[in-house]
Amino acid sequence: MRTLRSIFIVTVGLWLLVGLAYPLAMTGVSQIFFRHQANASPVTVNGQVVASQNIGQYFNKPGYFWGRPSATVPPDNPMASGPSNLGPTNPQLLTQIKRQIHRLKKADPGLKNSEIPISLVETSGSGLDPDITPKAAMIQIPRVARATGLSTTVLRQLVQSHIQPAGVFGVREVNVVLLNIALYQRLHR
């Protein structure tokens, strides 16, 4: 009986501390000191939220840079984050990759396999990967130039200015969502 009483008290006491006070206090402190990040880093254009900075979006029009393929339905759906889970000897994996290569080549007939970064045709872990490699952005410039009428020089500068350095731990990468928003703003100003 004494044990049951102890169990009850330890359960409730720790619940008040770490089940309630801790998350609420962390939320309070975060909302005061890191308001932007704590609210999922929204990006606004003309007062409208057009992106959550770290969350990928699905671009399939030729006038935008395309991100990595997403296994979610629909693509880049944050409510259903997840990978394809295809194993390395699953025929569907090869089919999917070939379909992505075909999609890129169809939009840009000059493109060779050896120019396509492997990460640009393989689905990400979350289905929400916002990043591509700098090369993956560069090879899309001719297509984007044709579709938007912007010169390749301007687009190359735009891509260059969006390359995030590798830093100490990471990789050189381009956030496609931010890149496309910059592109959009350039076309609509």
Place this chain on the structure above:
Amino acid sequence: MSIQTIATWIVVIGVLVLLAKPLGTYVVRVFTHQPTILDRPLHAVEDKFFHFMGVSRESNMTALEYGVAFVLTNMGWALLAYAALRLQGILPFNPEHFKDLSPGLAFNTAMSFVTNTNWQAYGGGHTMSYFSQFAVLSYLQFVTPAAGGAAGIAFIRALSGRKLGNFFVQMTLFVTRLLLPLSIIVALLLVALGVPETLGAYLHVHTITGQSQLVPRGPIASFEAIEHLGQNGGGYTNANSANPLENPTALTNVIETIAMGLIPVAFFYAFGVMTGKRRLAWTLIGVAGTFYLVMLALIYFPEAAGNPIVNALGLHGTANMVGKELRFGLGGTAIFETSTMAFTTGSVASAHDSYLPLSSLAFFLGMFLNMVFGGKGVGLLNMLMFVILTIFLTGLMVGRTPEFMGKKLEAKEVSLTAVAFLIHPFLILAGTAIAVATPAGLAGLFNPGPHGLSEILYAFTSGAANNGSAFGGLNAALPFYEVAIGIVMVLGRYASVVAMLFVGQSLLAKRTVPESSGTLKVDTPVFGTILWGSIVILNALTFFPVMAIGPIAEQYLMLAHRLIG
């Protein structure tokens, strides 16, 4: 290998090794009731709490009382968690109006989080209210590692000739002195680096291309912090730490990876301080550390070389990026996955189902051994289990009664240890055998061929090892798996812990025999090597057959460019 990969590995491993001593010493001071830095704000409040509970800080329990308190407390949590999940619809903090969970899913989830497995048969972002996330799941991610950690502490105390201590006191201190302070630091770091922490509703996004997106939010950072510090691994969303919401940058990836390892590595050192055998502790850290490095290499190099079937297409680069995120780099991804398997966290920064067969061997290795530091105090128990078995085996070879910590290991201890050792493979192999022999088990398969066997094997191994990661293709939401994995998680968690507590108590009751020239020295590199070899042999004998028809068969098929349709 890039400079960033090397930097990531050096920083993660360096921090864990450097903090082993100060943090391990701190752990010992907390659990032997010596003064520590947090006494001033906490000591008086804790004493009041203990008094209210009817226990005192320095009181003790027998192994039986301890085991009963441990199991009953866990059962209480399971019941409360089940009830809260079934009643989600009427509980507060539910801005997205998610409904009650079904009985099967609520059972599986309650068992999963109470056993500290954090296996998830659901997608958090579209199933769980904020209340369920923080007041049920995040709460359990504090108290269940604390309970496991307390059991680990009790065992170490027994080995060092002290009484076990009081379960409730140790569990409380584990939360107030270790998990909570560390969680506050990690949570704030994560928020600063871009992880959301809010009670506001999900974010509506209207993209520049005219689409709309609904981005899950919530108190994610506070959840992530304890998810990793407690080696829990239950993700806030379905994609877990692959999701940019949970793990937005290479730096957050490093922080989460370090957070997983802090307490398990420090525990090994604490064992050395408490028993006065620091050299033995470093020997054990060396043995576990070697396995860790083997796993890291086994994951990184095959993935960097890539899938020969895909590489035949002649694309730019070779690395297998299926199911991986770009921002962590391959090195960062590899050390996260190594850590999650070594420390039995079970969170993932990439999709394990899409790894190449050799890399998946490392995943299995981590879960089979379950002592590559392990998690929640239980990893150390498993390591000491192997130490006792190894001493017993070497004792057999020379025909001398084996001794450990100045106590004779006799029939009772060795039998209990053997039981603790055998439960693990029994749960894994029997569970897998039943699943592959029944239509209900096979119905969950996603990938065909040997990879499919690996999916099922992974599920039961993850459950038994209380890891919680998955080959995500397997449909774990089927009733067969909800129930079967639920049972395996429970047995995997409690049976071996309780058996080892009795080993501890039995040793404690024995007369100490003085060391003689005939005593096996356990704190030497020689013993470390024998231990390493024994662990490899015991596990290879147990698991090699199933590995041969799973990942190893798949490796040969892959090298022959054979697709299995």
